[in-house]
Amino acid sequence: MTRAGDHRGDLRVAAARRGDHVTAEVLREYVEGHLPAAALAGVEGHVDGCPECREELARLSPPARYERLWSTIDEILDEPRRGPAERALIWCGVSPETARLVAATPALRRSWTIAAGLVLFTAALVARLSPLDSPSLLLLAISPMLPVLGVAVSFGRRFDPTYEITLVAPVHGLRLALLRTAAVLGVAAGLAAAASLVLPRSGPATLAWLLPMLALTLVTLAMTARVDPVVAAAVTGVGWLALLLATTHFAGGRSLLLTTAGQAVVSVVAVAAAVGLALARRRFDQQPTAVLTP
Amino acid sequence: MSHPAETTPGQLVAVDGLTLRYRRHTALAGVSFTAGEGVTGLLGPNGAGKTSLLRILATAMPPDSGTVRILDTDPLTTAGRLATRRRMGYLPQQPGFFPNFTAYEFIDYVAILKEITDRRQRRDETLRVLAAVGLSDDRGKRIKALSGGMRQRVALAAAIVGDPRVLILDEPTVGLDPEQRLRFRELIADLGEGRVVLLSTHQTEDVSALCHRVIVLDRGVVRFDGPPARLTALAENRVWHSAERSPQAVAAWRTGVGTVRNIGVPPAAADLVPATLEDGYLLLLDPSAATEVAA
Amino acid sequence: MSAMANDEGYVMADRREPPSDAHLVRGIAERDRQACAELYRRYAPWLAARLGHRCPDGMVIDDVIQDVFVSIWSRPPRDDVDDVAGWLWRIGHRRLVDLQRGAGLRARLQRRLFGQRLPHEPSAEDSTLDTLGCGEPAQALSRLPVDQRTALRVTAVDGLTMEEAARLLGVPVGTVKTRVQRARRRLREELA
Numbered sequence: 001m002t003r004a005g006d007h008r009g010d011l012r013v014a015a016a017r018r019g020d021h022v023t024a025e026v027l028r029e030y031v032e033g034h035l036p037a038a039a040l041a042g043v044e045g046h047v048d049g050c051p052e053c054r055e056e057l058a059r060l061s062p063p064a065r066y067e068r069l070w071s072t073i074d075e076i077l078d079e080p081r082r083g084p085a086e087r088a089l090i091w092c093g094v095s096p097e098t099a100r101l102v103a104a105t106p107a108l109r110r111s112w113t114i115a116a117g118l119v120l121f122t123a124a125l126v127a128r129l130s131p132l133d134s135p136s137l138l139l140l141a142i143s144p145m146l147p148v149l150g151v152a153v154s155f156g157r158r159f160d161p162t163y164e165i166t167l168v169a170p171v172h173g174l175r176l177a178l179l180r181t182a183a184v185l186g187v188a189a190g191l192a193a194a195a196s197l198v199l200p201r202s203g204p205a206t207l208a209w210l211l212p213m214l215a216l217t218l219v220t221l222a223m224t225a226r227v228d229p230v231v232a233a234a235v236t237g238v239g240w241l242a243l244l245l246a247t248t249h250f251a252g253g254r255s256l257l258l259t260t261a262g263q264a265v266v267s268v269v270a271v272a273a274a275v276g277l278a279l280a281r282r283r284f285d286q287q288p289t290a291v292l293t294p
Numbered sequence: 295m296s297h298p299a300e301t302t303p304g305q306l307v308a309v310d311g312l313t314l315r316y317r318r319h320t321a322l323a324g325v326s327f328t329a330g331e332g333v334t335g336l337l338g339p340n341g342a343g344k345t346s347l348l349r350i351l352a353t354a355m356p357p358d359s360g361t362v363r364i365l366d367t368d369p370l371t372t373a374g375r376l377a378t379r380r381r382m383g384y385l386p387q388q389p390g391f392f393p394n395f396t397a398y399e400f401i402d403y404v405a406i407l408k409e410i411t412d413r414r415q416r417r418d419e420t421l422r423v424l425a426a427v428g429l430s431d432d433r434g435k436r437i438k439a440l441s442g443g444m445r446q447r448v449a450l451a452a453a454i455v456g457d458p459r460v461l462i463l464d465e466p467t468v469g470l471d472p473e474q475r476l477r478f479r480e481l482i483a484d485l486g487e488g489r490v491v492l493l494s495t496h497q498t499e500d501v502s503a504l505c506h507r508v509i510v511l512d513r514g515v516v517r518f519d520g521p522p523a524r525l526t527a528l529a530e531n532r533v534w535h536s537a538e539r540s541p542q543a544v545a546a547w548r549t550g551v552g553t554v555r556n557i558g559v560p561p562a563a564a565d566l567v568p569a570t571l572e573d574g575y576l577l578l579l580d581p582s583a584a585t586e587v588a589a
Numbered sequence: 590m591s592a593m594a595n596d597e598g599y600v601m602a603d604r605r606e607p608p609s610d611a612h613l614v615r616g617i618a619e620r621d622r623q624a625c626a627e628l629y630r631r632y633a634p635w636l637a638a639r640l641g642h643r644c645p646d647g648m649v650i651d652d653v654i655q656d657v658f659v660s661i662w663s664r665p666p667r668d669d670v671d672d673v674a675g676w677l678w679r680i681g682h683r684r685l686v687d688l689q690r691g692a693g694l695r696a697r698l699q700r701r702l703f704g705q706r707l708p709h710e711p712s713a714e715d716s717t718l719d720t721l722g723c724g725e726p727a728q729a730l731s732r733l734p735v736d737q738r739t740a741l742r743v744t745a746v747d748g749l750t751m752e753e754a755a756r757l758l759g760v761p762v763g764t765v766k767t768r769v770q771r772a773r774r775r776l777r778e779e780l781a
Contacts, residue, residue, distance in 0.1 A: 030638050031634070035642075048735055054674075060634075070629055073659060075417070078420075078434070097406045162390050164386040168353055170380050430622070432620075436620070
């Protein structure tokens with residue numbers, strides 16, 4: 001009933017639109033993009049709503065292209081999701097594998113970072129607003145403890161769900177421990193540096209926490225070779241508190257630790273801890289039996 | 295007294311005179327055995343020392359004394375430990391995961407731990423082990439969204455990353471429902487080909503279904519070492535049914551059909567029934583039973 | 590290992606009836622990779638064909654399809670999707686437009702910088718068609734219901750009369766007129 005010849009594809013398209021399916025011939029032209037404009041709307045309109053024609057269209061399409069595309073998509077979908085910290089590490093040149101080992105550290109979870117940040121800023125604000133002559137004292141007291149706490153929650157059976165398989169993996173125990181500790185230290189130092197910006201300028205004293213932070217962290221890490229990380233952190237914390245009380249005159253706002261001599265002593269402690277760590281490196285590859293519960 | 299463990303041909307794992315003590319408790323009191331290819335079961339009640347033994351074999355901790363030899367290497371030395379770890383897979387008793395990781399991400403992480411640094415190689419290996427445990431379609435799911443049986447399969451996949459020759463599985467079927475346990479056993483049976491699989495369990499059905507060799511450990515001592523059929527044979531003609539508990543039975547319990555199953559020295563006109571592995575195991579472990587210990 | 594049922598006992602390969610599209614989308618929300626692969630198998634060639642008529646570059650189309658499936662996996666819909674084809678098309682078309690806008694922007698920037706006509710720059714007519722195919726009017730067009738869109742395109746773009754359109758689409762002339770009117774009204778509202 002159609003006028004023959006006038007509109008190309010009229011017949012076919014009319015058939016398509018009246019509920020019959022599109023022929024394979026037309027579908028192939030559609031797939032190849034050769035379908036004339038007049039026929040396009042009708043065919044498209046039909047196929048839009050017809051699963052059978054879509055199946056036929058899929059059958060008529062070159063499989064190689066779609067298989068290749070799917071394997072690309074598959075890879076993208078599988079690709080491990082990376083958080084901002086991990087991506088930042090990779091951008092800095094760290095290998096993706098190392099970044100992954102670091103990023104999986106339990107302590108880098110937002111909770112520790114947020115808690116550490118809050119503590120530091122509160123301390124800095126308090127220090128700024130308080131009548132203390134040396135406001136950086138509070139920061140000095142608190143910030144070295146933060147990575148120690150971070151180390152405590154990065155290792156061991158209690159906080160690392162993958163503890164056992166990590167222990168027996170070929171990856172060297174101390175290397176993994178150092179990577180995680182470096183990450184924790186980096187974050188803590190960054191936060192403390194930001195907090196120290198809040199303090200009024202008092203010269204190099206604002207960064208006096210840096211060396212103690214390093215020393216305390218290394219001491220804690222060295223201790224984890226023999227004792228439970230939480231115990232190590234507790235001992236270090238108490239030790240630091242005792243040291244502060246012994247060397248600091250809070251009322252006067254002075255501390256031996258703020259002097260060059262004090263900082264030098266702290267560096268020596270840091271070096272000693274590093275040496276101790278190197279000597280005890282084998283202990284990071286095995287669980288000491290005394291600590292294990294049967 | 296203990297001589298260094300030697301691996302004779304076919305025996306890829308050898309242990310001699312292992313002892314381990316925790317404070318006042320003796321976990322292992324001189325354990326010796328050898329194991330070859332196939333699935334070897336470590337059977338024993340809780341507290342028998344199975345986990346401690348497997349931890350030592352997995353190089354997670356050193357023994358107090360004794361020698362170990364795995365694939366011609368001494369894992370108690372530093373170099374040997376590294377070499378052994380590269381050829382071994384371990385499924386611990388309560389495997390842990392990062393719950394927010396997908397199954398794929400977790401296995402990828404384990405592959406990094408196992409030193410597969412090449413990205414393409416790591417991807418291929420991750421896909422391979424996930425397919426081997428039947429988790430290909432679910433690899434994009436977060437581990438916290440997986441059922442217990444699927445999580446156990448993720449843990450098994452992690453253990454077989456790198457295609458290790460030695461597999462140490464600590465109570466892998468605990469907590470699984472019967473159907474999941476069945477499928478898990480199929481996986482383990484497949485893995486036993488060409489590998490040494492040391493599997494600990496306190497369920498005798500796992501052993502009778504899987505193991506060509508069983509070692510019974512009780513309070514740190516090896517009580518039996520041999521094929522499961524021989525353990526079953528210990529209870530041959532020593533199991534009978536009765537209406538009520540028999541006073542001379544070493545162990546007795548009411549079965550599902552109402553009769554009582556007794557193990558021990560049967561009375562004269564007892565209704566004897568065929569023995570199962572469990573019967574042999576119970577008889578062996580009973581302190582009063584005068585069973586010969588098969589060394 | 591043979592195909593194993595997952596713990597819920599659901600084995601896709603054994604089902605008597607193939608799963609519905611909506612079911613597959615739900616599967617994607619549950620991060621079932623097989624569901625995503627099946628949805629891809631059903632829709633990717635169609636999406637490519639449909640996009641292919643609006644953009645000649647096969648590689649761009651590949652990129653768009655890739656982006657579509659990555660996006661539905663990463664951000665699956667929270668509610669059930671009734672019209673899966675329409676949903677996929679909307680995502681794909683939006684992505685195509687973004688890509689082409691980006692490309693157009695780059696070309697215009699280059700022209701500004703170098704003050705010359707680039708060899709592959711489209712002619713005026715092509716630009717118009719381009720606009721129609723990949724610009725805002727076309728976006729609004731693609732949001733119309735199928736019937737209205739077809740009626741409008743066939744009359745306004747292809748230049749058929751009402752009678753010819755009616756014969757083509759197999760509906761009464763009055764219906765075509767109504768559809769075209771509704772389509773125009775909607776476009777006016779959208780593009781206003």
